[in-house]
Amino acid sequence: MNRNENNFLSLYVHWPYCESKCPYCDFNSHVNENIESAHWINSYTNQLYSMKEQLSEHDVSTKKLNTIFFGGGTPSLMPLEIIESILKTSFDLFGYNKCIEISLEANPTSYEKDKFCDLKKLGINRLSIGVQSLNDDNLKLLGRLHNTEDAQLAVEHAIKTFNNVSVDLIYAFHGQQIINWTNELKVFLRNNDLQHISLYQLTIEEGTKFFTNYKKGLFNKIDDNKAANFYEISNEILNDQNFSKYEISNHAKHGFQCKHNLSYWKSQNWIGIGPGAYGRLWSSKSNNSRVEYQNYKNPKRWLSKNMYKSEFEKINFFNNTTSDIDTLTMGLRLCEGIETSKLYDESIIQNNAFKKLEEQKIIIIKDGILRVNKNYMIKLNSIIDFLTNS
Template identity: 40%
Template sequence: MDDWRQGGFGLYVHWPFCQAKCPYCDFNSHVTNNIDQKRWVIAYLSELKRCAPPLSGRVLNSIFFGGGTPSLMMPETVAAVIEGAREIWPFANDIEITLEANPGSVEAGRFAGYRDAGVNRVSMGIQALNDEDLRRLGRLHSVAEARAAFDIARKCFDRVSFDLIYARQGQDLAHWQAELTEALSMAIDHLSLYQLTIEEGTAFGDRYARGKLRNLPSDDSAADMYQATQDICGAQGMPAYEISNHARPGEESRHNQIYWRYGDYLGIGPGAHGRLTLDGQRYATETHRAPGAWLQAVAAGSGESLCQPLPREDTAIEYMMMSMRLREGMNIPRYIALAGKDLPLAQVAHLVDLGMVTHTDQTLCATDQGRAVLNAVLRELLVD
């Protein structure tokens, strides 16, 4: 009944607005000129109060403001949500409160306000350290602005992370190695490094389907960049603790670890997802995606569009799929308790022989080689 405690309890707050829609982005984000932030505060606080009763008494380990571009929120809006959560749940002594930010001058000007509101970690969407590639990615900032914003963030927050995308158009291994080395020189303690993925329904997806997205690296070249990422970051004391995330020891994202360790998290805001254990049953939750529809639904009583009990088998599958992304791997007794059955031992032995996983009585971990092809590893483990 208390399986979620092994991962912790977090709050995700989705801010759905951006200044512009990036051509690679398939997140629930919208561009608008007029935002009534007071109305959004009222809606967020209403949702927190609605969700509070069955979750009372829990200790809150993390809050994550994601988006969209949360650095478009006024610091007063962020402060009100944090205070609203504090009135409902006791905060862990080391609670992590993260806000995603774009490195434009407007957002950077708000950093001190976010700090005063209670934010203690910023995750910056820098994406590239090359002005031409920033333009291709639809980013509104320059490299100079990103560096200036990073310096401001470092003065305001003890913990700063930033994102980069690799395997971009026209990028080769040597260019990525140089860019990553430059990023590591910026007194950074956490990096999220993502391979460019072409998603359906995005501007890049449409261009790719029409044969207009040219000069993408080959699969082999992208794989070389992934391996170089592991080697360079590892040599600099920032190994991958998860497939796409690198950190110095102790600087791992605690909120994201709740996801990967399959804890509970409440999601509020348009399009937010959650996983909550109520009376021993784990539920998948979703909210209305369109900002206007969400606001109207909240005003009518609930922004939730789905609260679905998860079958036992699905919880075990989700736990495996999330935990195997981590270097620490999956706890086998916990998996057995969730699934009601053992792992497919013949498949595990085969993967061990291939050098894809390591296996003890307590843990199953993907090796560096296995994490590079994790989907194939999971397909083998999830065979009926």
């Protein structure tokens, strides 16, 4: 069967630099260095050409792009000529579907706000702004360089400039009061006509400054029950404001689900270029198996490896089991769940782990769809661990 439903193809572009490193962030992001635009353009271009060859090699039927996502790091810091070049080359090589979604992640400083119109002119049609908190003390705690006033001005300007604006917020951390958070969220949603919101509960990731402080006892984790309260109440507030939750942390107004992220969660085909980016294709040549392309993570290494000719750090061929685990891990994040026919081995849903969670109504298997009961979404990671490791 063709596991790439709708034959969609997406492109992820990673920009690894930021103004400063936030103490909670374990993304592949580094403090800005001197950038030679021409070198970056060469490397991104070589990667696009190389992926074009890979699509033919694996006989991937879709060749036109349905979505492009500039993520980071902070891609709103990218020199415009690099964005322009990537868009031009990707259009020349692959072509665009008529309703292509082209997203870019932006930080809400005034420098970046002033670039929104130029970004739109280049073809960006969806902006995702990292507001992160609606309260100045919490922005300081999160180590952000902007304040709430900067964020509000950036959001207003984005709404005037783009028809599709999303905001990222981090919440549910130790010491945060639910009553303050809910009031901030309600006022923010009432004042700003957004199309999409990503609400992330703060996670303390290994290797971050928060993790070091946590280990030293200087920073606490929020209690699980309290985090669950934050989750439920925030979902209700968003629901009241016409946002539907479609993924564990993502909410959209009607017609504004992020098409790019859906391509990951639905295990479609995507190309990933830039330091640390990875891409995955279903190969028609190799028995419809999943092939993964991994890029060198270190920006300087990636740049030197790709400047004259593209080189991936690794190409992995998933076996059927790895592929199924990946399809489940990605797909169960979606509220609508996944079609069991996307699995190589559909019989795994008959095994004891699945049966046990089905009996407890933690997962629901009906009419060929497997999904997590919405009341248990907050426990998604442990559910996936249980299903894939039992």
